[in-house]
Amino acid sequence: MDCDPGCDDALALLLALRSGVFEGIDILTVAGNVGVNQTTSNALRILYLGTMGMKSKPTVKVYKGCSASLDGVRPSAASVHGRDGLGDVPVSVLLGKERIESFSNTVAAFLEPKISAVQRYIELFQEISEGNGKNDNSQRDLVCTGPLTNVASALIQLGPRNHAAFWKIWSSVTIMGGALGVQGNISYASEFNAHTDPLALRIVLESFRGQNSKSDEIPVPVFVTLDSTEKVRLDWHELESIKAPRSKRLPYIKCMLQKYFLFHGQYAAKEDERKNAIMKIDRKNALGSGGLKCIPRFCFLHDPLAMWVAVKRKRIEKLLTDTTIYVSTDLGAARGKTFLVEDRPFLFAADEPDGKRPGYDRTRVRFLDPSKGRIPDGFKKDLMNALS
Numbered sequence: 001m002d003c004d005p006g007c008d009d010a011l012a013l014l015l016a017l018r019s020g021v022f023e024g025i026d027i028l029t030v031a032g033n034v035g036v037n038q039t040t041s042n043a044l045r046i047l048y049l050g051t052m053g054m055k056s057k058p059t060v061k062v063y064k065g066c067s068a069s070l071d072g073v074r075p076s077a078a079s080v081h082g083r084d085g086l087g088d089v090p091v092s093v094l095l096g097k098e099r100i101e102s103f104s105n106t107v108a109a110f111l112e113p114k115i116s117a118v119q120r121y122i123e124l125f126q127e128i129s130e131g132n133g134k135n136d137n138s139q140r141d142l143v144c145t146g147p148l149t150n151v152a153s154a155l156i157q158l159g160p161r162n163h164a165a166f167w168k169i170w171s172s173v174t175i176m177g178g179a180l181g182v183q184g185n186i187s188y189a190s191e192f193n194a195h196t197d198p199l200a201l202r203i204v205l206e207s208f209r210g211q212n213s214k215s216d217e218i219p220v221p222v223f224v225t226l227d228s229t230e231k232v233r234l235d236w237h238e239l240e241s242i243k244a245p246r247s248k249r250l251p252y253i254k255c256m257l258q259k260y261f262l263f264h265g266q267y268a269a270k271e272d273e274r275k276n277a278i279m280k281i282d283r284k285n286a287l288g289s290g291g292l293k294c295i296p297r298f299c300f301l302h303d304p305l306a307m308w309v310a311v312k313r314k315r316i317e318k319l320l321t322d323t324t325i326y327v328s329t330d331l332g333a334a335r336g337k338t339f340l341v342e343d344r345p346f347l348f349a350a351d352e353p354d355g356k357r358p359g360y361d362r363t364r365v366r367f368l369d370p371s372k373g374r375i376p377d378g379f380k381k382d383l384m385n386a387l388s
């Protein structure tokens with residue numbers, strides 16, 4: 001899991017830990033929602049939370065990754081996730097002061113201090129492709145829920161001649177990112193992960209190009225875009241309805257998610273304002289910026305949906321659409337805009353002297369297509385179980 005926790009990354013990680021399907025999880029952190037030191041520390045905190053009281057834990061290691069995008073951007077979504085990326089809830093709330101020491105020891109054991117996230121990709125590639133290949137019978141799923149800086153950096157280091165072999169080590173590749181037919185969430189055009197490091201996304205797309213059509217051994221990447229993630233909302237009352245009186249996890253998660261929910265409250269307030277709707281405002285709980293009042297009503301489930309798609313691939317197979325996709329690396333307003341190229345093939349063909357659709361501008365992918373049907377209810381059930 002390559003991630004930038006982040007409240008929704010945290011939910012995705014809890015879902016992964018509690019799904020019971022993974023023997024081991026490598027967590028690669030990257031700068032995104034907050035800086036990389038903080039996303040790393042957040043991953044460790046969520047691991048502690050997620051493995052608390054678990055009888056058989058997957059083997060877990062955390063590898064710290066890149067601190068800025070390939071073009072030097074140090075992003076922040078602190079207004080969405082809190083200054084510390086997890087709702088600004090002190091660890092002491094989770095632990096009580098007396099258990100801080102056990103916390104520090106536990107999380108220290110999760111962290112791999114010597115190898116970076118980028119080096120871990122390369123190490124894994126070398127171990128598997130130069131060792132006994134895929135014949136080791138293990139399934140390896142890559143789930144990316146942050147900017148793609150780590151994996152793109154690894155691809156750059158490996159060089160194009162190794163790209164096909166690199167993708168062959170994976171059974172599936174699932175990427176949360178992009179907005180194809182809907183507005184973005186960081187700019188009008190773009191989704192946050194794609195906008196933060198569009199060059200990395202482009203390198204990843206190009207590394208698949210011309211390869212996945214030739215070989216069954218290379219997985220076709222599945223994109224989980226805002227088109228589907230904004231269709232699944234977790235309502236505050238659903239969170240309140242989880243019955244787990246003895247859970248130490250749930251109270252912390254509810255504290256952690258308050259800011260994230262409040263941000264979405266502002267989002268809803270904006271939507272409602274646009275529609276001239278009247279919102280009932282709970283003034284005591286109202287909190288907002290830009291003069292917008294809001295209450296914690298719901299949040300989107302971007303990253304957990306991507307994780308669920310990876311874990312339950314068979315259940316969503318019929319919701320996937322084959323397409324080709326392109327990302328803009330422009331510096332201006334189109335930075336990180338993702339396009340379905342098939343929508344307007346003639347625009348690209350017109351630039352070609354022979355009138356053929358050029359190969360350099362598109363990569364075959366699949367995306368979770370909300371027009372094909374609803375996300376199964378099992379997704380939210382699994383998520384709510386993971387939080388209890």
Ligand SMILES: [Ca+2]
Pocket residue numbers: 003004005006008009032033145146303
């Ligand atoms: Ca994320």
